[in-house]
Amino acid sequence: MKKQILIVPFIFFALILLVFFYLLIIERNPAELPSNLLNKNVPKFETNSLIKKEKFISSKEFGNEIVLVNFFATWCKPCLEEHDYIKRFSNEKKIRIIGINYKDNKKTVINWLNKLGNPYSNVPIDKDGKIAIDWGVYGIPETFVINSKGIIKYKHIGPITEKTYKKINLLIKKIE
Amino acid sequence: MVPLFGNFALWLSLFFAISQFFISKNNNLKLIKVSVNGLLISSLISFFLLMYSHVISDFSLLNVFQNSHTTKPMLYKISGMWGNHEGSMLLWILVLTIFNYFIFKFYNKSNYKFVSKILETQAFITIGFVLFTIITSNPFEKIIPTPENGLGFNPILQDPALAIHPPLLYIGYVGLSAAFSTGVAALKLSDNEKIPWHSYMKPFVITAWTFLTMGIALGSIWAYYELGWGGWWFWDPVENASFMPWLLATALLHSLIIVERKKSLQTWALLLSILAFLLSVIGTFLVRSGILTSVHTFALDPSRGIYILLFTAVLGIYALMLFWKKSQKYSDNNYFAFFSKEGSILVNNVLMVVVCATVFLGTIYPLLIEALTANKISVGEPFYNSTVIPMMMPAILVMGIGPLLSWTKEDKLKIFKKIFPSILLTGIMTVLIFLFYQSYSAIGIMGIILAFWIISNNLLMIFKKNRNYSAGMIVSHLGVGLLILGITGSSVWQTEKIIRMKIEDQTKIEKYTIVFEKIDEIKGANYLALQGNFLVYDEEKNIITKLKPQNRFYPITNNFTTEASIHTNLLRDLYVVFGEGNLKDGWIVKFYYNPLVIWIWIGALIIFFGGIISIKINLNKLRILN
Numbered sequence: 001m002k003k004q005i006l007i008v009p010f011i012f013f014a015l016i017l018l019v020f021f022y023l024l025i026i027e028r029n030p031a032e033l034p035s036n037l038l039n040k041n042v043p044k045f046e047t048n049s050l051i052k053k054e055k056f057i058s059s060k061e062f063g064n065e066i067v068l069v070n071f072f073a074t075w076c077k078p079c080l081e082e083h084d085y086i087k088r089f090s091n092e093k094k095i096r097i098i099g100i101n102y103k104d105n106k107k108t109v110i111n112w113l114n115k116l117g118n119p120y121s122n123v124p125i126d127k128d129g130k131i132a133i134d135w136g137v138y139g140i141p142e143t144f145v146i147n148s149k150g151i152i153k154y155k156h157i158g159p160i161t162e163k164t165y166k167k168i169n170l171l172i173k174k175i176e
Numbered sequence: 177m178v179p180l181f182g183n184f185a186l187w188l189s190l191f192f193a194i195s196q197f198f199i200s201k202n203n204n205l206k207l208i209k210v211s212v213n214g215l216l217i218s219s220l221i222s223f224f225l226l227m228y229s230h231v232i233s234d235f236s237l238l239n240v241f242q243n244s245h246t247t248k249p250m251l252y253k254i255s256g257m258w259g260n261h262e263g264s265m266l267l268w269i270l271v272l273t274i275f276n277y278f279i280f281k282f283y284n285k286s287n288y289k290f291v292s293k294i295l296e297t298q299a300f301i302t303i304g305f306v307l308f309t310i311i312t313s314n315p316f317e318k319i320i321p322t323p324e325n326g327l328g329f330n331p332i333l334q335d336p337a338l339a340i341h342p343p344l345l346y347i348g349y350v351g352l353s354a355a356f357s358t359g360v361a362a363l364k365l366s367d368n369e370k371i372p373w374h375s376y377m378k379p380f381v382i383t384a385w386t387f388l389t390m391g392i393a394l395g396s397i398w399a400y401y402e403l404g405w406g407g408w409w410f411w412d413p414v415e416n417a418s419f420m421p422w423l424l425a426t427a428l429l430h431s432l433i434i435v436e437r438k439k440s441l442q443t444w445a446l447l448l449s450i451l452a453f454l455l456s457v458i459g460t461f462l463v464r465s466g467i468l469t470s471v472h473t474f475a476l477d478p479s480r481g482i483y484i485l486l487f488t489a490v491l492g493i494y495a496l497m498l499f500w501k502k503s504q505k506y507s508d509n510n511y512f513a514f515f516s517k518e519g520s521i522l523v524n525n526v527l528m529v530v531v532c533a534t535v536f537l538g539t540i541y542p543l544l545i546e547a548l549t550a551n552k553i554s555v556g557e558p559f560y561n562s563t564v565i566p567m568m569m570p571a572i573l574v575m576g577i578g579p580l581l582s583w584t585k586e587d588k589l590k591i592f593k594k595i596f597p598s599i600l601l602t603g604i605m606t607v608l609i610f611l612f613y614q615s616y617s618a619i620g621i622m623g624i625i626l627a628f629w630i631i632s633n634n635l636l637m638i639f640k641k642n643r644n645y646s647a648g649m650i651v652s653h654l655g656v657g658l659l660i661l662g663i664t665g666s667s668v669w670q671t672e673k674i675i676r677m678k679i680e681d682q683t684k685i686e687k688y689t690i691v692f693e694k695i696d697e698i699k700g701a702n703y704l705a706l707q708g709n710f711l712v713y714d715e716e717k718n719i720i721t722k723l724k725p726q727n728r729f730y731p732i733t734n735n736f737t738t739e740a741s742i743h744t745n746l747l748r749d750l751y752v753v754f755g756e757g758n759l760k761d762g763w764i765v766k767f768y769y770n771p772l773v774i775w776i777w778i779g780a781l782i783i784f785f786g787g788i789i790s791i792k793i794n795l796n797k798l799r800i801l802n
Contacts, residue, residue, distance in 0.1 A: 003504055009447055010496040013454070017489050019540070020458075023467055023547055024481050075734035077327075128756075 037152045042069075042144075043134040047124045050101055050109055056124035061098060063150035066172055068097045070120070071132060071140045073104045074112040079141045082159035083116055090119035093169060099123045102132055102140050143168070147175050178229050179237065182316035185222035189215055189269065190306045196276075197299035200292040205283070208295065212280040215302065219273045223266045226315050230257040236322040239263060239315040244326040245732050247702040248334070255339030261464060261480075262315035264342060269309065271343075271350040272302050275380070279354060282376060284802055290371045293361035294354075301353050304487045312480045331703065331730040332737050337398040345391030345418060349456040351384025352421060352449075355428065359449035360495055363502045374435040374442075375801055377449060379794045381432060382648075385425040386787025392418050393780035404738040404753040406672060406768035408776065411560045416539045417459030420532050424452035427528035430521045437583060438518060442506035444525070450495045455532075457488045467543065513585040520578030527571040534563045565619075572626045572660060575653065576633040579645055601632035613771070615669055623664025630657030648793055652786025659779030665772025666749075672769075678762035685767045688720070688750065689713045692765070696724075703728045705739070708754040708763065712743065725754035725765075749773045 037043070042062050049056045061067070070086055072079040089095045099120035101109050109123070126132055135144070138157055145154040145168060154171055156164055196211035226239065230253050235241045243260045244253055252259075258267040276298050283291045309315070355377050362373035395415070400408040409415065428448040434441045461467070465481025512519045538555045545553050580594045605628040610616065634654040637645050673685050682691040691711045698705040705726040712720045725741040743750040749770040757763030 003500075006443070006503055007500045009451070010493070010500050013492045013496050016458075016540075017485070017492070019544065019547075020461070020467070020485055023543055024465065024485065026547060073734075 037136055038155065040152060042146055042150055042152060043131075045124075045131050045134060047126065047131065050106065050123035050125055051113075051118070051120075052122060056122060061122065062146055063148065065096060065148050066176065067146045068095055068168075069135075069144040069146060070097055070099045071102050071126075071135070071137050071142045072099050073102045073140055074108045075104065076102075076140050078159035080116075082141055082161075083119075085160040085162075085165045087117055087119040088165065089168075090121075093172070095172065096121045100126050100131060100135075102126050102137075103129050145171060145175075178225055178234060179316040179318050182222050182225045183310075183314070185218045185225065186306065186310055186314070186316070188218035189222065189273070190303065190310065192218060193299050193302040193306055197296055197303060200295040200299060203288055203292050205288075208280065208283070208292065211299075212277055212295070216273045216277045219266070219270045222316075223270045226263055226266055227254060227257045230254065230263075233326065235324070235326050236318055236320075237315070238317040238319040241319050241323050241326045245702070246325055247732065249701055251336065251339055252334045255342075256333075258342045259333050259338075262309070262313045264346075265305065265309040265313050266315060267343060268346055268350065269302065269305055271346045272298070272305060272353060275350055275354045276302065279357070282798065282802060287371060287802070289369065290361055290365065290373070290376070293364050294357045294376070297357035297360045298354065301357065301491070304491070308480075308483050308487065312483055327732075331728065331735050332402055335398050335402050337394045337401070341391055341394040341398060343391075344387045344394060348384045348386075348388025348391050348418075348425075349421065349453075349459075351380050351387065352425060352453040352456050354380035355384065355425075355449045356453035356491075356495070359446045360498060362446060362506075363495075363498045367505050372801065374432050374445065375794075375798050377445075378429075378432050378436070379791060379798060381425060381429050381449070382787060382790045382794055385422070385429050386784055386791065388418065388422050388425060389780060389787065390784045392422060393777065393784075397777060400773070401740060401742065402737075404740045404766075406670070406751055406753075406766070406770065408666070408773070411538070411555075411557055413539050414459075414463050416535050417462050420535055420539075421452050421456045421459065423528045423532040423535070424448055424455060427525045427532075428452055431525050434518045434521055438510065440508050440510040440512075440518070441522070442508070443503045446503055446506060447499060448529075450492075450499060454488065454492050454495070455536075457484065457491065461485055461488060462539070515581065515586045515588060515591060517578060517581045517583050517586075520574045520581055523574050524571050524578065527567055527574075531564055531567050531571075534567070535560070538563075569622060569626060572630060572656075575656070576626075576629040579637065579649060579653070580633065595633070598629065598632040598636050601636065602628040605632065613669065617668055620664060620668035623660060623668060627657050627661035627664060630654070630660065646790065646793060648786045648788075648790030650786070651789060652783045655779045655782030655784075655786055657779070658775045658782060662772045662775030662777075662779055666770045666776065669771040670768060673767045675765060675767075676757065676762045677765045679759075681762065683765075683767070685750075686769045687715050688769075689717075690723075690752075690767065692763075693722075695759075698726065700728070702732060703730045705729070706754070708752075708765065710741075710752060710765075712750060721750075723750065723752045725752045727754050727756075744774050746774060747771065 042058060045058050047056050068089060086097060086099075090097050097120050101123050103126065106125070113120075113123075124131070132140070141159055143156045143160060144152055147153050153175055154168065156168070160168070192211045192214035196208065196215060199207045199211055229237050229240050230244050231250070233240065233244055233246050233253070239260065239262050243256050243263070248256065257263045276295070279291065279294050279298060358373060358377040358380065362371070365371060365373075392415075395418070396408040399405075399410065428445060431441050431445040431448060435445050461481060461484040465484060467481060512522055538559050541555050542553050545551055576598070577591070577595055581591065602625060606621070606625050609624055610621070630653060634650050634657065637650050671686060673683065675683055677683065677692045679692055679694060682689055684690070689712075691713070693709040693711050696707040696709060698707050705728045707724050707726045710723040710725075712723060714720050721743045723741040723743060726739040728737045728739060729735070730737070738753050738755070740751055740753045742752075749768070751768035751770055753766040755764030755766060
């Protein structure tokens with residue numbers, strides 16, 4: 001056997017390593033999935049509200065200003081983690097946030113919001129998860145940015161972190 | 177106290193691994209012995225300390241808090257210890273040190289130079305994994321203040337098959353590390369040292385392969401029973417991560433037979449031994465770095481990914497450089513006749529490696545595309561079905577005939593005489609099964625023929641007079657035949673039916689009539705369940721069984737799971753999944769009719785026994801050599 005052939009496995013291995021290092025280094029988020037809803041109107045839905053007497057009707061709520069839609073539940077740990085950022089959107093940036101409460105218990109949610117503070121302007125209830133299906137939600141928490149024409153501009157899967165908080169703020173400035 | 181002792185034991189493992197690494201160069205038997213035993217004992221201590229903390233639900237440990245709960249049954253408290261990333265690293269290290277201990281057992285006056293070289297590499301690998309655990313994944317981290325109860329652990333993982341799946345799998349992966357170290361040691365030997373390195377490597381490879389096979393099979397069983405998707409293999413990246421080393425281990429195992437007998441193909445076998453373990457570590461990297469998303473992914477942490485990748489780089493670059501520089505002394509210019517035992521093994525080797533490369537490509541292709549074009553694609557079943565299956569078919573054909581061939585060269589007429597009885601037997605069995613099933617499709621017929629081809633060849637081998645076949649081989653190959661039977665039956669003839677049913681509704685699947693009798697509420701150890709009761713009748717209106725699929729709710733984690741209910745016999749599985757619904761609209765119910773599934777598990781079990789027999793035979797051979 002020629003000696004030169006024996007280096008081939010090494011070369012292949014080095015190439016594969018480079019690919020893996022590249023994949024680790026580039027800003028890549030496996031949780032970022034493309035959404036078919038991007039640049040489309042928000043899905044229409046009607047449901048009860050947790051904090052208001054009147055029904056939540058989506059056509060009335062979207063299309064006037066920039067709105068964040070946040071799917072959350074009290075049983076979801078990452079939702080607790082991102083709650084401070086949701087509050088900062090509401091308190092510091094004065095953005096209207098709709099928190100869609102996903103498969104949850106009414107009393108627990110009210111307690112949860114009383115304890116942690118309620119950043120949401122309205123909390124429509126998605127008791128059986130059907131609204132989440134219409135929105136193409138993979139798993140909560142998920143956050144959508146909706147522009148003043150009621151069109152979905154951005155979707156984030158997973159809890160909001162410092163990085164995504166900044167990213168979403170930049171995006172909001174841009175579409176304003 | 178536990179965190180203190182646990183950390184101490186971990187650092188002690190690191191210390192002994194480092195000392196083994198340096199001392200093994202000096203061939204000081206006493207000191208090596210101290211290091212090897214110290215390593216084993218310290219890793220046993222850290223392993224059982226964590227296990228103890230899980231058993232007594234000591235929530236002052238972050239690891240226990242995050243992965244356990246007081247209401248969890250004891251079996252799952254124990255298995256919960258390795259059901260998470262940090263804890264599983266302790267299992268990994270323990271298995272490493274156990275293999276390390278067995279390598280040391282081979283140490284004697286005539287081979288000490290060689291064995292100490294194996295121990296040196298093994299120590300290096302151990303250092304890498306212990307450091308990884310201490311730096312990025314310490315299971316002994318404390319949490320202050322101590323929480324009252326834990327966060328439970330994913331109920332979908334509370335399953336007996338899955339409880340023992342990781343240990344078996346790790347024996348497989350880590351066993352390949354011993355083969356890797358042996359390969360590296362063989363490359364490091366100087367030209368005038370002649371050591372039958374393959375005799376040392378073979379028991380490790382067979383052990384690894386046997387347990388890997390069983391580990392993968394148990395993972396499949398779990399997927400089949402627990403996920404409620406009616407299937408048992410989904411070409412998930414993590415399944416692939418275990419399948420790839422298995423393919424290379426299969427190739428390595430068979431090439432070692434040629435090395436043993438003909439002293440040929442040594443370079444190739446050495447390369448396989450290096451690649452098989454590298455693939456195991458790369459698999460670990462894929463699963464634990466968060467680079468892929470899959471049902472299996474552990475908690476994501478990029479620093480872990482970078483560490484494992486760097487470690488893989490060090491191992492791979494060193495071993496493959498060594499291979500490049502030193503493997504020439506093992507190369508030969510022997511040519512094999514196509515119609516010979518070694519010829520057939522070589523064909524199988526090449527096919528296994530090509531299949532492995534294909535699976536590898538399929539696994540990382542979506543990542544490549546995403547990095548280059550920012551598009552997300554997924555590579556799934558259609559790709560693997562159209563690539564892997566056509567390559568496996570000739571491999572299986574050759575597998576039936578290979579063991580019958582003579583070494584060096586075989587006359588074609590003689591071959592025909594040898595295989596004529598099994599062709600006959602295969603024909604008869606195939607006709608019989610199709611008389612029964614009466615469903616014909618090209619792929620189904622081929623699969624069944626191949627399955628019976630393997631089964632009849634091996635059955636006939638048992639009854640041959642002057643047989644010099646290895647018993648382990650015959651048993652394992654027989655298992656493979658049954659496995660193929662099950663795979664073909666369940667994938668070609670599966671029928672499925674999804675309907676909405678109210679109480680007292682009935683439906684038909686194949687020849688069975690199924691009546692939805694009633695709904696029960698069940699209170700389990702740590703869950704509440706809604707259970708559907710289904711009565712199954714055959715054509716003569718005899719009741720065959722009651723199927724009771726459940727919809728479980730785990731209040732601790734607020735999780736829903738479905739428990740499929742399955743009625744199994746040797747010919748088919750009836751598989752029912754109870755979906756969402758209510759009294760008014762009825763429930764969504766999924767029925768699967770899965771022919772011959774049980775033969776997959778029986779086949780895997782028989783392969784496992786064949787492997788165990790082979791381990792014994794090869795250990796005896798080595799003992800005689802020593």
